[in-house]
Amino acid sequence: MAGAARAREGEHARRVATLSFSEMRRAIFGLLTCVAIIAACQVDTSGGSPAPTRTPDIKRSKLDIAYTAFVDQDVHHVTSKKALEAALEAVKTEIKSAGGTADAAAPEFQDVDEPQIADFNKFAAVVSGLAAKNPQISSDRIADAALAGMIKASPDCHTQYLSASGRVYNSSTSAINGANAALPAQGTSLGGPDEAGLAGKILPGGIAYITWRQFIFSGTYKITEKLRGILDKAVAQGARGWIFDLRGNLGGDAVDLTSFFLNGEQTYIVLIKTGTAGTASGNKDLRLPEQYQLPIVVIVNGRSASGSEIVGQKTVGCVGETIPNRLSDGSEIHVTVQELVGAATGTKYNNTGIPPDVSADDVTAGDKAIEVLKQKIGQ
Missing domain, CATH: 3.90.226.10 (2-enoyl-CoA Hydratase; Chain A, domain 1)
Structure with missing residues (x-):
């Protein structure tokens, strides 16, 4: 009897030892896994991997809508090339007037009278680069300059850009002059x-x-x-x-x-x-x-x-006659x-x-x- 009892106690001890060792292995494995996850989630501040760069705000969607409407609707057949070159030049002029840096080569645009997605993407990339170099100039100022310049590519007394601030930009520079009508004194x-x-x-x-x-x-x-x-x-x-x-x-x-x-x-x-x-x-x-x-x-x-x-x-x-095109911020571009x-x-x-x-x-x-x-x- 005593021998049987001792045998059972030995078996129990071996089982306990075995379970304890197995649990210990799982615990160690789990601990190592947590350490690996924590290490992977830590931010590297050593400068080895650069943080993502934020794209400057140039009112891209507004410019896109205005460009598309202008080139698509203009009765005078303004081309994508003329519209975007005029817009880019106006942005550069505005930046220079503020004492900024406006060095950027003009991309090659297509000389067709239909909107071109590839052309606009090139234009937006250049303007974004200029905005990044000149953070002191607001996105509204850049967009206003671009649209005011763009419409001058096809001057017409009806074609206008009305900014969100209420300013009116005319595409035509023709002077309106002369007196108003007057009835004769006699009669x-x-x-x-x-x-x-x-x-x-x-x-x-x-x-x-x-x-x-x-x-x-x-x-x-x-x-x-x-x-x-x-x-x-x-x-x-x-x-x-x-x-x-x-x-x-x-x-x-x-x-x-x-x-x-x-x-x-x-x-x-x-x-x-x-x-x-x-x-x-x-x-x-x-x-x-x-x-x-x-x-x-x-x-x-x-x-x-x-x-x-x-x-x-x-x-x-x-x-x-014109069509008014309302833009995202309440501004409008009127195209003849x-x-x-x-x-x-x-x-x-x-x-x-x-x-x-x-x-x-x-x-x-x-x-x-x-x-x-x-x-x-x-x-």
Whole structure:
């Protein structure tokens, strides 16, 4: 009995020793594993592996959207090359003006009138490099400079960049100059001025002198209706000819108004980037009765933004339409997508202006118009 008991005790001791040794091996292995994991997770501050570099903020997505819209929509077929070269040069100029370093070679861009992803990536890489060298210049300042420069690659009085801060950058550098319209001192009032600046007088000899500053159409005001009222008064007082003084006129939709004096003739052709988009004609239903179909003289100058005899100075040449593209920070880029050309001659007046038939400065234009009209009506 005693021998059997001692045998069982020995077996138990061997089992305990075996389990303890096995557990010890697992514990040691686990400890070594934890040490390895901790070592692997520790940051090496010795300088052997550099930390990742943060890419400078250049408002990349905003620039991308603006570039794509500009090159894709521009009626003048601006190319990717011209747009990005102008933008990059403007960024360099802005950096230099702030005393920064602007040494960077311009990449090769494609000379095509469609947006190119590869081109924009090259541009963004160069601008990012410049931004990294000049951290004192804000990303907004860099983006504003880029877009203000980009639109100058295709100057048009309608194409503009409106920054998030409210500043307006124009693509065209054409000067807008000249005086606003003015009624003669003599004559009998036909009414006005009203909210559109519409006013008129009937002058000796039956000359109706009429002016307004903008073609306004709203829920409560329509320039065509108000002008018709002035014309009615003039005809009732024996008008024999019309002088429309449009110096300083801001423009607008004049189709219905011109239809007063047309008989359905074509007025202009609409051009877009891909070709002709249609031809506008006078509305025969709006033609006024024959007693209104009198000789006409129009006075224009360098502040006139958009048939008959024309007196004065060349207009500013702002004849077209834009698409506003809203950007990520609330800024906008307005791109000219249409321009209008004369239906009879095919002449482009956008960005060139309409030359007068009779030249006169602002001081003498009114008197010259009266003189020309008197000749036309036989006075």
